[in-house]
Amino acid sequence: MSRPATRELLALNTATVREQWTLPEAIEGCARAGIRGIAPWRDQLAEYGTANAARLLRAHGLDVTGLCRGGMFPAADAAGRQRALDDNRRAVDEAVAIAARCLVLVVGGLPPGSRDLAGARGQVSDGIGALLEYARSAGMPLAIEPLHPMYAADRACVNTLAQANDLCDEFGAGLGIALDVYHVWWDPALAAEIRRAGRSRLLAFHLCDWLVPTRDLLTDRGMMGDGVIDIAQIRGWVEAAGYDGYCEVEIFSRDWWARPGDEVLRVCCERILRC
């Protein structure tokens, strides 16, 4: 069912080394490590320059597995929603400029002061609808990333793969999914919803691990193999559904941010062989 795990399947989400390395350093680090895919963040493009980043990525022949991130649609008022939409269009442009496979959408949580979760979800649907035509024209797929329910309030109110699939049903072409094992591993419906998503919707596949105990909601994610997620099983489901893209490592961790970037990449390369 699965392809053999090799270093060539590995992509680096630059958040994994964001405290050690600038974007050009991460690009050069990937080249040194023999890692062929990378997913940068927008703040890094702003800092280094999108055109500079595009040139350096091309010079090293790196595949850009995604740009992190668009989304954050819900807002307290119409002006805020318009600002979010404008910013998302710029994110589409940047994703095109660096030839990203998709623009990852972290859709946003509750507007400040709100307890209206259903309303926030409605704003997400409206926001995706408003952005999608622009993204289609630009030829840039949008990838909804369902986030763990512990982020429902402040980061993303799309918290299951079923919700993401429902949005894809609603909007059709140009909308897909970025699946991160950290966010979905607990879901009893995961295997069925991966089958439902299928090859056409699965635009990115992110890896890290769930540590026991988890000491922080944001910055205590684990290196693959150090936690409890059966990554090989989920990868098997994803590949059985037709996904043949990169396995992108995205680890938010104070522990791994404290180590030299080259060491982090070396461990990523070792661990990918085991999952």
Next chain:
Amino acid sequence: MSRPATRELLALNTATVREQWTLPEAIEGCARAGIRGIAPWRDQLAEYGTANAARLLRAHGLDVTGLCRGGMFPAADAAGRQRALDDNRRAVDEAVAIAARCLVLVVGGLPPGSRDLAGARGQVSDGIGALLEYARSAGMPLAIEPLHPMYAADRACVNTLAQANDLCDEFGAGLGIALDVYHVWWDPALAAEIRRAGRSRLLAFHLCDWLVPTRDLLTDRGMMGDGVIDIAQIRGWVEAAGYDGYCEVEIFSRDWWARPGDEVLRVCCERILRC
């Protein structure tokens, strides 16, 4: 749809004041505050004596909304599962002794070293099946408490109300649900699954709030009104489904554990009027 919120609907889960008060102190604190329902924990019964606790609860005329907790079914081997079953039978006996409305089940997570989440869920189902006849004979309803997905690894692998309803479908009479807003507020299927549960399955209703930011996975739950959960809406759904029991406050919080118990109960009484 909802009953008027009054102090008479409030029950205290003793975890809310576990750092300040022993069980007899909590019982007497409820009596002082005019709180008529209480849910103790088994370690408190062990410390104070189950018979002593039963006498003091009766003396103050308190309704016992539940005993926390049974469950923790998954284990690494058959001997461990047998120990868990034996302990659960003792928990049923204790719940009977204090005339609890139900024995709350926190079902358990992955056994040490395991990544087999489906296997753990199977062990939970097997464990409930093995316990249920004993509980039925004792006339003690079992209440599965779905826990937030962030506890799937180490506390409970039943993480949605849908899963709990599925288990109730499977086992029938004697099995119900303890619903805690903290664990389920994020679930897009919540309203539908509350309707599905209905009056006969809804055995307990727990309140606290989700704080933004949440600084700790275990001990940073909020007082009702301090977070983002639309408690009144969920309470409306629960009561529309026929629930007419207590609203049980269960707050694990270093902040509230640091305040005098009487003050905590006073704030609980104030806040219940607003949700």
